[in-house]
Amino acid sequence: MKPGTLGAAVPQTWISAAVAAPSILGPRPWSFRLDPDTPAVEVRAVPDRALCEIDPEGRALHLSVGAAVFNLRVAIGRSGRTPVVRLLPLPSDPGLLAVVRPVPSVSHGAEAGRRTDLYGAIWRRRDSRFPLAARPIPAQLLAELADAARECGAELCFPETEPDPARAPAPTTVIAAVGTEHDRRADWLRAGQALQHVLLVAAAHGLRGAPLHRSMDWSDLRTRLTPAPERRGHVHMLLHLGYGLAAPAAAPRGSVLTPADAGARQQG
Secondary structure (H helix, E strand, O other): OOOOOOOOHHHHHHHHHHOOOOOOOOOOOEEEEEEOOOOEEEEEEOOOHHHOOOOOOOHHHHHHHHHHHHHHHHHHHHOOEEEEEEEOOOOOOOOEEEEEEEEEOOOOOHHHHHHHHHHHHHHHOOOOOOOOOOOOOOHHHHHHHHHHHHHOOOEEEOOOOOOOHHHOOOOOEEEEEEEEOOOOHHHHHHHHHHHHHHHHHHHHOOEEEEEOHHHHOOHHHHHHOOOOOOOOOEEEEEEEEEEOOOOOOOOOOOOEEEEOOOOOOEEO
């Protein structure tokens, strides 16, 4: 193996984690290509023509791919490397949504530890429509979820939560909105990463999260749910969060990973 190249087992582990991300509209709209000599993982869109009518802009596709990119970052961090992400790196190649390059880590501080903890949450996190428990959600946990979104270049707000939590009881369930300042393809990818970061932090604390994607099909609702009335912003997804019974662990999905020197894709 050349210096800087990767063995097949490590990237396959990364991709198994990436494809465990939620796909908002059902079909998994992503594929992965490994260049073992760079090394880097290319994340590409695989649009489904059947979804064009319900996702004409590709917003849901980008959110889903962004979630997969975040899982990929977590898995790479767990392997002792630092993921360096470039979104939409080639304007001439719009199907290439991200390139994630693992580089040697220079620190094993709190950031690396947090990523390691989130790796286990990848397999525990499942969307759920079951009833939620009447257990209060601590204000500090809501703040931690907001911080998780902010780390990915997005914002998490709670439209129905009292602005002064000290004067109101802790809510047992919350609706959270994931938004960004702008509404471009790169912002959708950032929002997808933020969405997944929030879901994993929630899962690590025993919260269940259910994306309410159908409620965001209307642009006027997205406009009304901007992070703050006095600011410009665009909401891309709503989440319903609360405590509940633990969901079954996710079984690793098949992966799509293609080495640069191979002529065909390998799909699990």
